[in-house]
Amino acid sequence: MKYEFDRIEKKWRDRWAAEKTYAVKTGGSGKKFYALVEFPYPSGHGLHVGHARPYTAMDVVVRKHRMQGENVLFPIGWDAFGLPTENYAIANKIHPVKVTEENVKVFKNQLQMLGYSFDWDREVNTTDPGYMKWTQWIFLKLYEHGLAYKAKMPVNWCTSCKCVLANEEVVDNACERCGSPVVRKEKSQWMLKITEYAQRLLDDLEDLDFIERVKIQQRNWIGRSTGANVDFATTAGETLQVYTTRPDTLFGATYMVIAPEHEYVKKWADGLQNFKEVQAYCEQAGRKSDFERTEMVKEKTGVELKGVRAINPVTGNEIPVFISDYVLSTYGTGAIMAVPGHDARDWEFAKKFGLPIIEVVAGGNVEEAAFTDVETGKMVNSGFLNGLEVAEAKKKIVEWLVAKKLGEAKVNYKLRDWVFSRQRYWGEPIPMVHCPKCGYVPLPEDQLPLSLPEVESYEPTDNGESPIAAIRSWVETTCPHCGGPAERETDTMPQWAGSSWYFLRYMDPHNNEALASKEALDYWSPVDWYNGGMEHTTLHLLYSRFWHKFLYDIGVAPTKEPYQKRTSHGMILGEGGEKMSKSRGNVVNPTDIIQQYGADTMRMYIMFIGDFEKAAPWSSNAVKGCKRFLDRVWNLSESVEPGEKYSPSNEKAIHKTIKKVTEDIEAMKFNTAIAALMALVNDFTANGANKADMQALLLLLSPFAPHIVEEIWEWLDFSGMACVHAWPTWDDGMLTEDVVQMAVQINGKFRGTVSVPADSGEEVALAAAKGLDKVARQLEGMQIVKTILVKNKLLNLLIRPA
RNA sequence: GCCGGAGUGGCGGAACUGGCAGACGCCCGGGACUUAAAAUCCCGUGGGAGUAUAUCCCGUACCGGUUCGAGCCCGGUCUCCGGCACCA
Numbered sequence: 001m002k003y004e005f006d007r008i009e010k011k012w013r014d015r016w017a018a019e020k021t022y023a024v025k026t027g028g029s030g031k032k033f034y035a036l037v038e039f040p041y042p043s044g045h046g047l048h049v050g051h052a053r054p055y056t057a058m059d060v061v062v063r064k065h066r067m068q069g070e071n072v073l074f075p076i077g078w079d080a081f082g083l084p085t086e087n088y089a090i091a092n093k094i095h096p097v098k099v100t101e102e103n104v105k106v107f108k109n110q111l112q113m114l115g116y117s118f119d120w121d122r123e124v125n126t127t128d129p130g131y132m133k134w135t136q137w138i139f140l141k142l143y144e145h146g147l148a149y150k151a152k153m154p155v156n157w158c159t160s161c162k163c164v165l166a167n168e169e170v171v172d173n174a175c176e177r178c179g180s181p182v183v184r185k186e187k188s189q190w191m192l193k194i195t196e197y198a199q200r201l202l203d204d205l206e207d208l209d210f211i212e213r214v215k216i217q218q219r220n221w222i223g224r225s226t227g228a229n230v231d232f233a234t235t236a237g238e239t240l241q242v243y244t245t246r247p248d249t250l251f252g253a254t255y256m257v258i259a260p261e262h263e264y265v266k267k268w269a270d271g272l273q274n275f276k277e278v279q280a281y282c283e284q285a286g287r288k289s290d291f292e293r294t295e296m297v298k299e300k301t302g303v304e305l306k307g308v309r310a311i312n313p314v315t316g317n318e319i320p321v322f323i324s325d326y327v328l329s330t331y332g333t334g335a336i337m338a339v340p341g342h343d344a345r346d347w348e349f350a351k352k353f354g355l356p357i358i359e360v361v362a363g364g365n366v367e368e369a370a371f372t373d374v375e376t377g378k379m380v381n382s383g384f385l386n387g388l389e390v391a392e393a394k395k396k397i398v399e400w401l402v403a404k405k406l407g408e409a410k411v412n413y414k415l416r417d418w419v420f421s422r423q424r425y426w427g428e429p430i431p432m433v434h435c436p437k438c439g440y441v442p443l444p445e446d447q448l449p450l451s452l453p454e455v456e457s458y459e460p461t462d463n464g465e466s467p468i469a470a471i472r473s474w475v476e477t478t479c480p481h482c483g484g485p486a487e488r489e490t491d492t493m494p495q496w497a498g499s500s501w502y503f504l505r506y507m508d509p510h511n512n513e514a515l516a517s518k519e520a521l522d523y524w525s526p527v528d529w530y531n532g533g534m535e536h537t538t539l540h541l542l543y544s545r546f547w548h549k550f551l552y553d554i555g556v557a558p559t560k561e562p563y564q565k566r567t568s569h570g571m572i573l574g575e576g577g578e579k580m581s582k583s584r585g586n587v588v589n590p591t592d593i594i595q596q597y598g599a600d601t602m603r604m605y606i607m608f609i610g611d612f613e614k615a616a617p618w619s620s621n622a623v624k625g626c627k628r629f630l631d632r633v634w635n636l637s638e639s640v641e642p643g644e645k646y647s648p649s650n651e652k653a654i655h656k657t658i659k660k661v662t663e664d665i666e667a668m669k670f671n672t673a674i675a676a677l678m679a680l681v682n683d684f685t686a687n688g689a690n691k692a693d694m695q696a697l698l699l700l701l702s703p704f705a706p707h708i709v710e711e712i713w714e715w716l717d718f719s720g721m722a723c724v725h726a727w728p729t730w731d732d733g734m735l736t737e738d739v740v741q742m743a744v745q746i747n748g749k750f751r752g753t754v755s756v757p758a759d760s761g762e763e764v765a766l767a768a769a770k771g772l773d774k775v776a777r778q779l780e781g782m783q784i785v786k787t788i789l790v791k792n793k794l795l796n797l798l799i800r801p802a
Numbered sequence: 803g804c805c806g807g808a809g810u811g812g813c814g815g816a817a818c819u820g821g822c823a824g825a826c827g828c829c830c831g832g833g834a835c836u837u838a839a840a841a842u843c844c845c846g847u848g849g850g851a852g853u854a855u856a857u858c859c860c861g862u863a864c865c866g867g868u869u870c871g872a873g874c875c876c877g878g879u880c881u882c883c884g885g886c887a888c889c890a
Contacts, residue, residue, distance in 0.1 A: 326888045336890045625827045675826035743822040748871045
């Protein structure tokens with residue numbers, strides 16, 4: 001009989017759907033195991049092989065856990081709000097709801113073709129009113145707890161999307177999504193205070209089982225630094241406060257710099273002799289996009305504020321004050337003390353403007369370059385700090401500042417608050433009402449969900465307002481507080497809103513009373529294993545940790561972290577090793593592969609392609625190898641001999657393979673697990689296999705190629721389905737061989753192998769080694785000085801002329 | 803510049819805790835089957851010397867070190883990939 005993958009795959013797909021094989025109950029039997037994959041954005045292009053890799057991987061893990069008797073939750077849904085859908089809707093004049101519906105249908109069909117064991121009864125969609133209601137509810141709670149606020153501030157404006165972007169969405173000063181330039185624009189925005197959680201987001205990483213590079217990237221993004229705030233008196237009267245991580249170098253502060261946006265620029269305007277020049281510089285800096293500002297990295301620019309001097313609090317010296325755009329208004333206090341001897345940027349600026357450079361930490365040559373090493377140097381030219389190590393000096397100067405009331409220890413973070421407003425149509429409306437009398441008033445909970453109005457055009461507007469602002473009948477409302485006329489907020493939420501809590505909804509997706517029942521939350525939390533892309537490390541992964549911590553704080557979520565374990569997959573590249581893209585024409589469509597070779601081959605190959613964590617180029621030839629493998633399994637099943645026990649010739653190999661596959665799946669070393677299965681099939685082909693041998697193979701293969709396995713399973717008359725059968729176990733006693741091959745080396749050089757009984761001692765091994773012609777020849781006229789024996793592995797003879 | 807990660811056959815990639823480098827697969831070569839092709843099966847396949855055997859030499863980016871023994875550990879260099887980037 002031929003291996004008709006298309007017929008077989010359809011048959012089992014239908015069976016699994018009809019019998020709800022993968023449906024799971026809250027509180028079911030066995031240990032709970034919640035595995036999560038990032039839910040897809042249902043774009044119009046359909047599923048990509050980039051989806052297939054992580055989804056197949058987690059499906060393999062999940063299928064194994066299920067067979068091991070665990071109560072497995074493996075859900076899927078749709079992250080359906082977002083710009084591509086909206087843009088498609090604009091271009092084709094179709095309502096985004098309709099577009100979404102159609103795309104979801106395509107995606108769902110493709111996911112089902114791949115045989116993933118999702119519990120389809122728990123499907124969620126972020127755009128469903130029943131889902132959106134709870135996204136908006138969380139926003140109201142954030143607002144209630146002072147974590148959502150409206151602020152006018154410079155924001156990243158994508159010139160093509162005509163929309164504000166979060167800092168995390170700006171890559172190389174271009175829009176992460178469309179690649180268009182991003183400019184700075186002053187706008188009033190809804191913000192979420194993620195910075196309030198910075199320290200906890202950092203600290204709680206410690207106890208999580210996240211792969212190291214994710215932790216490192218999140219730590220870097222949060223960017224904690226410790227230092228001190230220091231007050232400098234000025235001749236203008238105001239105290240100028242700076243933040244520094246090097247308070248120890250205070251004696252070396254020879255000038256100060258404030259950001260062009262600093263409030264003192266305006267405050268001091270009248271007293272400045274060169275106000276025109278200063279003003280011109282500020283205007284220029286303000287016009288520059290962030291891109292242009294950072295372009296200027298090589299050349300420092302700035303203007304001295306003539307008429308104001310600051311006073312170095314330890315030396316009492318008057319020092320000049322500059323404005324320069326190398327100081328950022330959004331970090332620290334927007335002002336710095338410049339220590340050119342020990343900071344590269346200050347050094348560069350000082351050289352250009354001819355400012356004095358004082359060495360206060362010995363060890364470098366400050367005329368040549370700034371000396372920034374904090375490990376080795378000792379303090380000099382620093383009064384009471386002289387002779388101290390940098391670390392001691394830091395401590396001592398902070399004590400001094402505190403005693404004199406001139407400063408204090410201070411921690412700063414690079415993390416910024418999350419810009420939460422988007423001026424687009426296809427997102428959750430922010431459930432706020434603006435009342436001329438009462439200000440911003442939250443929509444009462446019983447009015448949720450607040451649905452989007454029907455509009456004629458979804459086009460974004462150039463004036464920076466959302467298209468729904470034009471729907472007056474929707475905008476005009478009454479104030480929930482005073483009952484007077486008021487207007488709804490017309491900004492919508494970013495795409496990251498719905499995905500910040502979806503994993504909670506899966507636990508109890510049809511609940512109308514709460515985002516999920518307490519029972520379900522308690523039972524399933526936290527997610528045991530979450531696999532997703534590295535590109536979400538500082539976006540979705542950080543945002544959702546923040547939301548979850550908040551939900552924990554208000555007693556909704558039972559754990560302080562949403563995900564216990566996070567792993568990440570590498571990208572699938574095109575055949576030539578470049579990124580897959582439509583423009584390169586090297587995109588592989590999973591559906592094509594399924595049609596040509598079947599879903600099982602697709603699954604096998606995508607797991608066999610290489611190290612799961614690393615990028616791997618697609619190879620259409622290598623796909624054939626996986627198809628061949630399944631063909632061989634199929635052929636093997638037609639020639640099995642009867643047998644209740646593993647056949648003696650295969651027994652050891654089977655136990656070894658069970659161990660290997662069991663451990664490799666858990667470590668996501670899918671490629672070597674498959675290699676081991678291939679080796680086992682090679683053994684079976686050579687030795688012949690009985691029914692028991694075959695059963696073990698099928699069980700191990702089942703997570704990878706579930707369709708073909710069920711078909712053979714049924715044909716060989718095993719009971720039930722393989723995918724719910726108990727996972728096989730190995731016997732450690734079966735892993736050791738009676739006779740082992742041992743390497744023989746002479747003076748460290750490999751000279752041959754000998755077969756000896758397992759655990760042979762030196763005498764036996766040496767005798768066997770001497771039996772080798774090569775070894776015997778080498779030993780002629782030599783004496784053995786030393787023998788090194790590694791049991792069952794190697795014997796090394798050190799010899800020299802007798 | 804800073805922080806990560808990685809360099810192994812023609813290719814994707816294996817290699818436990820320092821112990822026979824190259825598992826498994828692809829490609830390629832040879833053979834069987836076939837009227838023929840495809841498919842399938844068998845054999846070979848790191849490089850070199852050598853007589854197709856035997857045997858020997860070289861080989862995990864580069865230079866050096868530790869060790870009986872290094873792809874793996876240490877010091878230095880080069881290259882590539884990812885992230886951050888005037889964060890004081």
